Amino acid sequence: MFRQLTFTLLILGFAMTAATAKAKISIFACEPEWGALAEEIGGDLVKVKNGTNAKQDAHFISVRPSLIAMVRKADLVICTGADLEIGWLPTLLRQSGNSKIQPGTAGYLAAADYVRKLEVPTIIDRALGDIHPQGNPHIIGDPRNVLIVARKLAERLAKIDPANRATYEQRLARFESRWLQAIAQWEAAAQPLIGLPIVVQHKTWVYLVEWLNMSVVSTLEPRPGIPPSTSHLQAVLKDLGESNPKFILNAAYENDRASEWLSERTNIPEITLPYTVGGSKQADDLFSLFDVTIAMLLEYAG
Amino acid sequence: MALVALLIPVVVSANSYAQGGDDIADIKAELERLKQAYESELARLETRLNEIEERVAAEEVAALEAPVQSGGAASSGNIFNPKIGIVFNGRFTSFSNEPSDYSIAGSPLGGETGVGPEGFGLGETEVNFSSNVSDLFYASTTIAIDAGDDGVEVDLEAAFIQTISLPAGATLKAGRFFAALGYLNENHEHTDNFADRPLPYQAFLASQYNDDGIQLAFVLPTDLYMQVGAGAFRGADFPAGGADNDGTGAYTGFFRLGGDVGFSNSWRLGFSVLHADAAGRETGEEGAPPAELLDFSGNTDLLIADFKYQWSPNGNIVERYFVLQGEFMKRYQDGSFNGIPYRGRDSGFYLEGVYKYRRGLRVGYRYSQLFPEDSLPLGLLGTDLDAAGINPWNHSFMLDWAHNEFSLIRLQYSRERSQLIRDNRFYIQFIMSIGAHAAHTF
Numbered sequence: 001m002f003r004q005l006t007f008t009l010l011i012l013g014f015a016m017t018a019a020t021a022k023a024k025i026s027i028f029a030c031e032p033e034w035g036a037l038a039e040e041i042g043g044d045l046v047k048v049k050n051g052t053n054a055k056q057d058a059h060f061i062s063v064r065p066s067l068i069a070m071v072r073k074a075d076l077v078i079c080t081g082a083d084l085e086i087g088w089l090p091t092l093l094r095q096s097g098n099s100k101i102q103p104g105t106a107g108y109l110a111a112a113d114y115v116r117k118l119e120v121p122t123i124i125d126r127a128l129g130d131i132h133p134q135g136n137p138h139i140i141g142d143p144r145n146v147l148i149v150a151r152k153l154a155e156r157l158a159k160i161d162p163a164n165r166a167t168y169e170q171r172l173a174r175f176e177s178r179w180l181q182a183i184a185q186w187e188a189a190a191q192p193l194i195g196l197p198i199v200v201q202h203k204t205w206v207y208l209v210e211w212l213n214m215s216v217v218s219t220l221e222p223r224p225g226i227p228p229s230t231s232h233l234q235a236v237l238k239d240l241g242e243s244n245p246k247f248i249l250n251a252a253y254e255n256d257r258a259s260e261w262l263s264e265r266t267n268i269p270e271i272t273l274p275y276t277v278g279g280s281k282q283a284d285d286l287f288s289l290f291d292v293t294i295a296m297l298l299e300y301a302g
Numbered sequence: 303m304a305l306v307a308l309l310i311p312v313v314v315s316a317n318s319y320a321q322g323g324d325d326i327a328d329i330k331a332e333l334e335r336l337k338q339a340y341e342s343e344l345a346r347l348e349t350r351l352n353e354i355e356e357r358v359a360a361e362e363v364a365a366l367e368a369p370v371q372s373g374g375a376a377s378s379g380n381i382f383n384p385k386i387g388i389v390f391n392g393r394f395t396s397f398s399n400e401p402s403d404y405s406i407a408g409s410p411l412g413g414e415t416g417v418g419p420e421g422f423g424l425g426e427t428e429v430n431f432s433s434n435v436s437d438l439f440y441a442s443t444t445i446a447i448d449a450g451d452d453g454v455e456v457d458l459e460a461a462f463i464q465t466i467s468l469p470a471g472a473t474l475k476a477g478r479f480f481a482a483l484g485y486l487n488e489n490h491e492h493t494d495n496f497a498d499r500p501l502p503y504q505a506f507l508a509s510q511y512n513d514d515g516i517q518l519a520f521v522l523p524t525d526l527y528m529q530v531g532a533g534a535f536r537g538a539d540f541p542a543g544g545a546d547n548d549g550t551g552a553y554t555g556f557f558r559l560g561g562d563v564g565f566s567n568s569w570r571l572g573f574s575v576l577h578a579d580a581a582g583r584e585t586g587e588e589g590a591p592p593a594e595l596l597d598f599s600g601n602t603d604l605l606i607a608d609f610k611y612q613w614s615p616n617g618n619i620v621e622r623y624f625v626l627q628g629e630f631m632k633r634y635q636d637g638s639f640n641g642i643p644y645r646g647r648d649s650g651f652y653l654e655g656v657y658k659y660r661r662g663l664r665v666g667y668r669y670s671q672l673f674p675e676d677s678l679p680l681g682l683l684g685t686d687l688d689a690a691g692i693n694p695w696n697h698s699f700m701l702d703w704a705h706n707e708f709s710l711i712r713l714q715y716s717r718e719r720s721q722l723i724r725d726n727r728f729y730i731q732f733i734m735s736i737g738a739h740a741a742h743t744f
Contacts, residue, residue, distance in 0.1 A: 055565070055617070060742065097473040181352055184355035
């Protein structure tokens with residue numbers, strides 16, 4: 001009886017698989033920034049699903065059934081890479097049973113593979129915390145990285161969906177022009193931030209800091225991924241000395257306990273940046289993400 | 303005259319108005335022309351500025367592209383080493399009952415079922431190697447080393463290959479692995495929320511069903527997660543035994559579904575069956591009194607329903623989450639114990655809740671219970687099959703702390719009534735892993 005039941009279920013599985021027909025290119029984005037980018041480049045030709053939201057730490061995601069279902073149907077998976085999703089993506093891809101999006105295929109795009117990475121460690125030891133052997137994965141901090149990824153994404157979309165190659169190229173060209181303009185404007189607006197002394201909570205901001213030429217005088221997390229102890233914070237407080245930082249940065253998905261601790265004792269304001277698309281109400285696409293970020297930084301730069 | 307005098311200025315002014323009107327039109331036209339010229343110049347300059355800005359930004363962008371690697375590291379033969387992960391599982395335990403007398407009323411136990419040795423002990427140390435084999439296959443093996451009082455035991459816990467590029471969402475697994483049954487069976491014990499497995503797993507699966515065979519599964523292309531699959535196994539592990547039927551003695555089938563409700567809630571529901579044939583499967587320790595030695599020949603059908611629900615604020619599991627998880631198992635046995643015909647059914651369940659109340663700290667409670675068959679043939683009264691009116695139960699409380707995701711220290715207290723005398727158990731356990739990053743399973 002059980003054998004029959006199982007057999008019936010298997011047949012059912014085949015039938016449902018065969019019955020699917022799809023019109024749009026289905027994209028699974030590990031993080032909302034890549035989902036937003038996929039919408040910029042793919043427009044109406046794609047259907048995007050984000051695996052995480054801006055309130056989640058993309059490092060700590062479990063392979064939930066909903067994610068397996070999303071990846072099962074994807075034609076393209078776009079993720080940050082650089083081991084940010086090491087705890088869940090490899091298992092997720094394997095469990096999805098989807099051959100189109102396995103690493104090495106056109107359907108798997110790891111953004112960080114194509115940009116120059118900062119903080120590539122020379123000593124790789126977990127005693128140093130949650131370090132990433134390939135470099136810091138928070139590449140979304142620098143909008144110039146986004147363009148590099150956009151070009152790769154357009155290339156991949158054209159490969160997966162050759163019939164619409166021209167549309168992807170057009171959309172990329174339009175995005176590229178708008179994005180370069182926007183970068184120039186952000187850079188011009190961010191002049192007052194150059195050399196500004198700041199404190200960061202986690203090493204989330206290296207790319208942003210490097211892009212805008214700010215100067216990090218202290219990092220609250222002594223080892224990435226391990227929350228600071230009070231004694232460490234006290235040491236940070238002492239070391240601040242005359243550096244006079246303007247603000248403390250943390251991300252919408254992080255617990256801001258450490259920032260709050262320091263802010264209360266020093267009156268240095270704490271800024272919670274959206275970090276990615278959806279991290280604040282105004283940051284609802286890639287353009288507004290950086291608009292909001294720059295505006296928030298400028299507000300406290302004074 | 304006075305009227306003329308009055309009119310003149312009017313006429314003159316009207317005249318001059320007419321003349322001024324022409325001038326205004328001219329000036330307006332001139333202004334418009336200048337404006338247009340100015341605007342087009344402005345637009346031209348703006349476009350140029352934009353072009354320059356774009357170029358500058360584009361140059362900046364170009365500088366940030368990852369260098370294309372030419373060549374690559376000279377191959378020294380070890381560059382394709384598989385991922386290696388080692389899990390340490392040390393413990394200190396204290397039991398009020400003698401652990402070597404462990405039994406569960408009404409359930410003859412499979413080999414290796416028990417609570418483990420008392421005192422300081424190093425449970426199994428697991429070494430895992432895994433890697434893709436090709437574009438078609440992935441392979442993984444887990445070797446468990448147990449250096450206890452009985453000497454060093456090396457057990458091949460898993461050694462399987464798995465396809466990664468079959469069409470239609472299919473995955474085929476072959477080799478030795480933990481079959482997809484219920485919720486816990488597929489997971490390694492070190493990923494559990496408690497230091498031991500709940501009663502139904504102990505009694506019905508000898509803590510885990512692990513066998514040689516194949517398993518085919520499909521993830522259906524639906525918005526709701528649905529997976530359906532089946533397996534065929536050698537039938538060498540409890541509740542099968544004796545590798546009956548020319549080494550194809552066990553079959554499984556499973557169906558799972560799951561999804562999210564909003565960002566904060568996730569769930570999974572599963573139904574699975576195990577059909578196992580046994581021929582002369584022996585239970586009970588060697589040298590035990592005859593009443594504890596039972597051999598079983600016949601069929602076991604095990605039906606399992608499992609669920610898991612998880613809540614976390616916005617789906618962020620770093621700071622806080624709550625998990626509620628449970629399984630219900632029903633077992634049908636048809637055959638003979640020690641040659642005495644037996645047909646019976648028993649069941650059991652567990653329900654556990656785990657709350658992560660701040661980063662790294664969790665508390666949990668689990669209740670499990672069994673409902674043994676109470677009508678036995680006369681010849682089997684007084685054996686391990688005879689529950690003597692006991693419906694075994696277990697309460698477990700745990701508290702664990704994880705400094706990071708690779709290290710965990712757990713305290714657990716359990717009170718169990720699986721025998722006449724209640725057992726109080728106390729565990730201190732550490733689970734640490736080095737090497738390859740373990741997966742965050744749901």
